[in-house]
Amino acid sequence: MTDTIINNIFSITPENFDTFANEVFKFQLLNNSVFREWNKNFRYKIASGRHESEESLTNISYLLSTISFLPISFFKSKTVITTEFTPETVFESSGTTQTINSRHLVKDVSIYRQSFFSAFQLFYGNITDWCIIGLLPSYLERENSSLVMMVDELIKASNNPKSGFYLNNFDALQQVLTQQEASKQKTLLIGVTFALLDFSEQFPMQLKHTIIMETGGMKGRRKELTRAEVHQIITNGLGVAKVHSEYGMTELLSQAYSNGDGIFTCPAWMKVVVRDEDDPLTIKPFGRGILNVIDLANIYSCSFIATDDVGIVYEDGTFEVWGRLDNSDIRGCSLLVV
Numbered sequence: 001m002t003d004t005i006i007n008n009i010f011s012i013t014p015e016n017f018d019t020f021a022n023e024v025f026k027f028q029l030l031n032n033s034v035f036r037e038w039n040k041n042f043r044y045k046i047a048s049g050r051h052e053s054e055e056s057l058t059n060i061s062y063l064l065s066t067i068s069f070l071p072i073s074f075f076k077s078k079t080v081i082t083t084e085f086t087p088e089t090v091f092e093s094s095g096t097t098q099t100i101n102s103r104h105l106v107k108d109v110s111i112y113r114q115s116f117f118s119a120f121q122l123f124y125g126n127i128t129d130w131c132i133i134g135l136l137p138s139y140l141e142r143e144n145s146s147l148v149m150m151v152d153e154l155i156k157a158s159n160n161p162k163s164g165f166y167l168n169n170f171d172a173l174q175q176v177l178t179q180q181e182a183s184k185q186k187t188l189l190i191g192v193t194f195a196l197l198d199f200s201e202q203f204p205m206q207l208k209h210t211i212i213m214e215t216g217g218m219k220g221r222r223k224e225l226t227r228a229e230v231h232q233i234i235t236n237g238l239g240v241a242k243v244h245s246e247y248g249m250t251e252l253l254s255q256a257y258s259n260g261d262g263i264f265t266c267p268a269w270m271k272v273v274v275r276d277e278d279d280p281l282t283i284k285p286f287g288r289g290i291l292n293v294i295d296l297a298n299i300y301s302c303s304f305i306a307t308d309d310v311g312i313v314y315e316d317g318t319f320e321v322w323g324r325l326d327n328s329d330i331r332g333c334s335l336l337v338v
Contacts, residue, residue, distance in 0.1 A: 064283040
C-alpha cells in the first residue's frame with residue numbers, strides 16, 4: 001500500500017484526495033511513534049484499527065474530526081519519522097542563538113524534488129522556459145536549507161546561462177535583469193523579503209518580463225511590515241503589477257503559491273484547513289483560525305501538521321496567512337506578521 005501511495009501522490013485529484021489522506025493517516029499512525037502517541041493522548045482509538053464506517057474513506061469532515069494534527073514545535077524536540085530509516089538529508093530551519101531549530105529527517109529526497117518540480121510545472125509551466133534567479137543571502141550563508149535546495153535545483157533545471165544565486169551583489173543582479181528584460185526572457189526572481197526590499201529601494205527598475213516572488217522572512221534585518229506594505233514597496237520599486245509569494249517550511253515537502261494579493265493555492269496533494277484557537281481539536285475545512293497543513297508528500301515524516309500561522313481558508317481551498325501566534329518562535333521561512 002505504501003508504494004501505491006508514493007507512486008500516486010502527484011497524480012492525486014480533488015475527488016480522491018480524502019481517500020489518500022485516510023490511507024496516509026493510517027500508515028503514519030502505525031509507523032510513526034510520535035504521531036501515534038500524540039493521537040493516542042487525544043481521541044483516536046488505536047485498538048479499533050479502522051474507522052467506524054466506509055464514509056470515512058471519502059469524507060474530509062470525518063477525517064478532520066479523527067486526526068490530531070502534530071504541533072509543528074515537535075520538530076524542535078523529537079525525531080518525527082515514519083518507519084525507521086537513515087535519512088538521506090536533514091533539513092533545518094533558520095533561527096537565532098535564542099531559538100531551537102526544527103529538524104526534518106528526509107528519507108527520500110527524490111520525493112521532495114518531484115514535489116517542487118511538479119508544483120512549479122502546475123503553477124508556472126515548463127522550467128526550461130524560465131531564467132531562475134535566487135536572492136537568498138541569509139539562506140545561502142547556512143547549510144541544510146530546503147529552500148536553497150529547491151531554488152538550486154530549479155536553477156539547474158532551467159538550463160539558462162543567466163540563472164543563478166546572488167548574495168549581496170545588487171549591481172550584478174541589476175545587470176542580469178536588464179539583459180533578460182531586453183531579450184524578453186521570462187525570469188523568476190525568488191528572494192527573501194528583506195533582500196527584495198533592499199534591492200527594490202536601491203536599484204529601482206521597470207520589469208515587464210520578470211516575476212518577483214517573496215518567500216517571507218525579515219530575519220530582524222528591518223522593521224516588521226505587513227504583507228501589503230512589503231508588496232507596495234516592491235511593486236513601486238520594480239514596476240511589477242503583483243508580487244508572487246511562496247508558502248513553505250522546513251517541516252513540509254510541498255509548497256503553496258500566490259500569484260498576487262497574498263492568496264495562496266495548494267497543489268493537489270496538499271491541503272490547508274483551520275483549527276480553533278481555543279479548541280485545537282475543532283478543525284474545519286474552511287474559515288478563520290490557525291492553519292493546519294495536510295502534505296501527502298511528507299509520507300515518511302508527518303503529513304498532518306498544526307502550524308503556528310493564523311489566517312483564513314476559503315471555500316475553494318485557497319488561503320491567506322495573517323501572521324503567527326504570539327507565543328510561537330519566528331521562523332525564517334514564515335510569512336510576515338500583520
